[in-house]
Amino acid sequence: MEINVELLLGTNVRDVDGDDIGRIEELRVERDEKALLVDAYLIGASALIERLSAWTLVRPVTRFLNSRKLYSVYRVPWQDMDLTDPLHPRLRISKRDLRHVP
Amino acid sequence: MDLVRDVLDRKIVDRENCDMGRVDGLVMHLGAHTTQPRITHIRIGGTTPWMRLHPALARLAGRLARMWGPRRAEPVTIPWSRVVTAGRDIRLDVKARDTGAIDWEIWIARHIVERIPGGGQKEAEQ
Amino acid sequence: MKKILQITLGIVTSVGGFLEIGSVLTAAQAGAAFGYQLLWAILIGTLCLIFLVEMSGRLAAVSKHTIVDAMRERFGFPFFFIVLVGMVLVAFLVLIAEIGGIGLSLQLLTGIGFPWWAIPVSLLVWFLMWKGTFGFIENGASLLGLITISFVVGAIKLHPDWSSAATGLLPTMPHDQKARYGFIAVSILGASISPYLMYFYSSGAIEDEWDESYIGVNRAIAVLGMSFGGLLSMAVLIAAALALHPHGIQVDKFEQAALPMTSAFPKWGLGLFAVSMLVACFGAAVEISLAIAYFFAQGFGWNWSQNLEPSKNARFSLVYTIIILSSAVPLVFGVDPVKVTMISMALTAATLPIAIVPFLFLMNDPIYMGKHRNGWVSNSVVAIIILISFLLAVISIPLEIIGG
Numbered sequence: 001m002e003i004n005v006e007l008l009l010g011t012n013v014r015d016v017d018g019d020d021i022g023r024i025e026e027l028r029v030e031r032d033e034k035a036l037l038v039d040a041y042l043i044g045a046s047a048l049i050e051r052l053s054a055w056t057l058v059r060p061v062t063r064f065l066n067s068r069k070l071y072s073v074y075r076v077p078w079q080d081m082d083l084t085d086p087l088h089p090r091l092r093i094s095k096r097d098l099r100h101v102p
Numbered sequence: 103m104d105l106v107r108d109v110l111d112r113k114i115v116d117r118e119n120c121d122m123g124r125v126d127g128l129v130m131h132l133g134a135h136t137t138q139p140r141i142t143h144i145r146i147g148g149t150t151p152w153m154r155l156h157p158a159l160a161r162l163a164g165r166l167a168r169m170w171g172p173r174r175a176e177p178v179t180i181p182w183s184r185v186v187t188a189g190r191d192i193r194l195d196v197k198a199r200d201t202g203a204i205d206w207e208i209w210i211a212r213h214i215v216e217r218i219p220g221g222g223q224k225e226a227e228q
Numbered sequence: 229m230k231k232i233l234q235i236t237l238g239i240v241t242s243v244g245g246f247l248e249i250g251s252v253l254t255a256a257q258a259g260a261a262f263g264y265q266l267l268w269a270i271l272i273g274t275l276c277l278i279f280l281v282e283m284s285g286r287l288a289a290v291s292k293h294t295i296v297d298a299m300r301e302r303f304g305f306p307f308f309f310i311v312l313v314g315m316v317l318v319a320f321l322v323l324i325a326e327i328g329g330i331g332l333s334l335q336l337l338t339g340i341g342f343p344w345w346a347i348p349v350s351l352l353v354w355f356l357m358w359k360g361t362f363g364f365i366e367n368g369a370s371l372l373g374l375i376t377i378s379f380v381v382g383a384i385k386l387h388p389d390w391s392s393a394a395t396g397l398l399p400t401m402p403h404d405q406k407a408r409y410g411f412i413a414v415s416i417l418g419a420s421i422s423p424y425l426m427y428f429y430s431s432g433a434i435e436d437e438w439d440e441s442y443i444g445v446n447r448a449i450a451v452l453g454m455s456f457g458g459l460l461s462m463a464v465l466i467a468a469a470l471a472l473h474p475h476g477i478q479v480d481k482f483e484q485a486a487l488p489m490t491s492a493f494p495k496w497g498l499g500l501f502a503v504s505m506l507v508a509c510f511g512a513a514v515e516i517s518l519a520i521a522y523f524f525a526q527g528f529g530w531n532w533s534q535n536l537e538p539s540k541n542a543r544f545s546l547v548y549t550i551i552i553l554s555s556a557v558p559l560v561f562g563v564d565p566v567k568v569t570m571i572s573m574a575l576t577a578a579t580l581p582i583a584i585v586p587f588l589f590l591m592n593d594p595i596y597m598g599k600h601r602n603g604w605v606s607n608s609v610v611a612i613i614i615l616i617s618f619l620l621a622v623i624s625i626p627l628e629i630i631g632g
Contacts, residue, residue, distance in 0.1 A: 001131075001132045001133075002129050002130065002131055002132070003129070003130040003132055004127050004128070004129065004130075004145075004150075004153070005105065005110070005127070005128040005129070005130050005141065006110060006126070006127045006128060006150070006153075006154050006305075007127075007153060007154065008130075009106060009304075025106070026104050026105065026106050026107065027104070027105040027106065028103070028104060028105070029103050029104075029105050029141060030103070031103065031188075032140070033183070034142075034181070034182065034183040035131075035140040035141055035142045035182050035183070036103070036105065036109075036140065036141035036182060037138050037139075037140055037141075038105075038130065038138060038139040038140070038141065052302055052303070052589055052593075054589050054592065054593075057588065057589060057592045057607075078138055078139055079135070079136075082135065083132055083139070092135075106304075107302075110304070111300050111301045111304055111305060111308075112301055113297070113301075113529045114529065120531070121529055121530060121531045121532075122529070123528065123529040123530070124300065124305075124528065124529035126305065151305045151309075154304070154305050154306050155305070155306050155309060190292065190293075206543065207530065207531065207542050207543055208542075210542040210543055210546055211539040211540075211542035214542070214546060215538045215539045215542045215545055215546065216539050218358075218538075218549075220358055220359050220538070221358075221537070221538045221539050221545075222537035222538050222539025222540060
């Protein structure tokens with residue numbers, strides 16, 4: 001099955017229980033000889049900040065506001081993502097089993 | 103490597119440093135759920151960037167593209183294996199002319215620009 | 229030695245290329261209607277422009293990316309396209325105003341109405357871009373543009389009270405016509421802080437193959453060049469304040485903007501004004517056309533360079549050809565360039581946020597900028613510019629309707 005990665009960006013992801021996780025903002029990949037291998041999906045508002053290389057701007061603001069909310073990035077290993085319906089990606093695990101990216 | 107930050111929307115150049123457009127899309131090949139997904143192809147032009155805005159715009163772009171010029175709406179699809187480096191630009195081990203990525207550039211040069219005095223040398227004379 | 233020459237040339241280019249129909253008309257209207265009271269708007273506009281131009285050049289020199297390149301890469305195609313539509317529409321209106329300005333200048337010199345000049349002028353602008361290189365066009369137009377220094381000479385000849393003029397550098401509110409005052413202030417800021425200048429400047433830095441060693445050159449050009457340019461605008465305002473304000477003459481027509489120069493130079497004033505405007509608008513028309521073509525080419529990843537012959541960057545050349553020739557069409561049908569100028573200045577102000585907000589992110593991107601990222605001073609200034617630009621975006625259209 002072929003998926004257009006650029007159309008996957010920004011789609012909302014739910015976990016196996018149907019809970020909202022966030023939006024796919026980035027894909028971590030490793031280079032192979034003939035292709036790029038998808039290692040993980042980064043989901044959440046902070047993943048967008050990471051993609052925009054905007055931490056130098058955002059960090060002082062969040063520190064000032066003492067806000068932890070922006071630091072929600074989930075790193076979903078490729079094995080835990082179900083993309084059989086690319087418009088409605090789902091996790092194969094529950095939210096509580098997800099890893100936060102530091 | 104981060105795919106969106108480091109690959110998507112990057113400029114593409116061929117082996118002679120000719121601009122080929124941008125990475126407008128990437129094709130992911132998804133096997134069984136035990137198989138690691140692979141990004142196998144780059145997509146350039148066609149309706150690909152317009153689909154990112156809205157499918158209706160992509161349909162309109164496709165219809166317009168088929169009406170004139172090279173009369174093609176399909177994107178140029180290049181295997182990732184042709185990528186030499188992915189740094190400031192994505193450098194491919196291809197000749198732009200052979201891929202179809204600059205068909206519009208060549209058509210406009212040949213049918214419009216070179217017909218205007220001072221537009222430049224005819225393709226055949228180069 | 230080479231760097232000193234480049235700084236000198238860069239300053240000359242900035243000065244010679246600073247004035248255009250928007251900055252002259254808004255400054256003349258300001259001086260005629262409110263005396264020295266709006267000098268602060270030119271000061272703030274020039275300060276903002278200095279910072280934005282310096283950052284545009286630094287981004288290009290360090291990252292080897294133009295603003296549009298970097299914006300497409302960082303923010304993606306959908307965002308880029310929205311900015312493209314907004315920026316190009318407004319820049320196109322400004323281009324119509326500049327081509328119209330050339331036509332109005334020729335009308336002053338020859339008596340032949342500006343609609344008749346629209347097509348020949350746009351063809352001439354197009355022809356120079358078709359055949360000329362980046363250096364020839366930029367330097368040529370700007371060296372000729374030094375004639376606009378006659379506005380400074382004119383202002384001095386009218387013997388301003390400099391201490392009174394200096395009070396205009398601090399913002400004050402007028403007793404009446406508050407809406408009009410606000411509208412002209414917004415228009416001055418729109419005329420000063422033109423996004424197309426940033427896109428053109430960063431593209432020029434790439435055309436001239438700047439690298440990190442040009443950071444100092446860039447800073448000198450931005451500070452000195454834009455400062456001198458700002459002084460030119462102030463001179464226009466001061467001259468109008470002296471020649472028109474005491475007599476209650478408003479500047480609603482192009483030829484009224486010439487009155488301060490005819491007061492200063494009774495014999496040659498009209499000719500000097502017309503030639504100055506002709507050259508200034510010509511330079512601006514070329515810059516805007518290139519800026520629009522750069523936007524398309526860089527965003528879509530086409531070949532682009534003013535130094536290549538047109539067939540080597542066919543799509544880029546086709547874009548500026550279509551843009552320039554289309555800009556003549558409304559003028560042929562008699563659309564008033566002065567009205568287009570005022571509308572386009574207000575719209576420029578209204579669309580500033582979409583140009584400047586992404587720029588803030590790019591200037592702090594460690595991958596593009598490395599150790600040359602913005603410091604807290606530059607970031608604070610950009611943050612203030614963004615606040616000003618959001619305020620302008622909200623108030624400019626209502627003010628245009630009430631006070632314009």
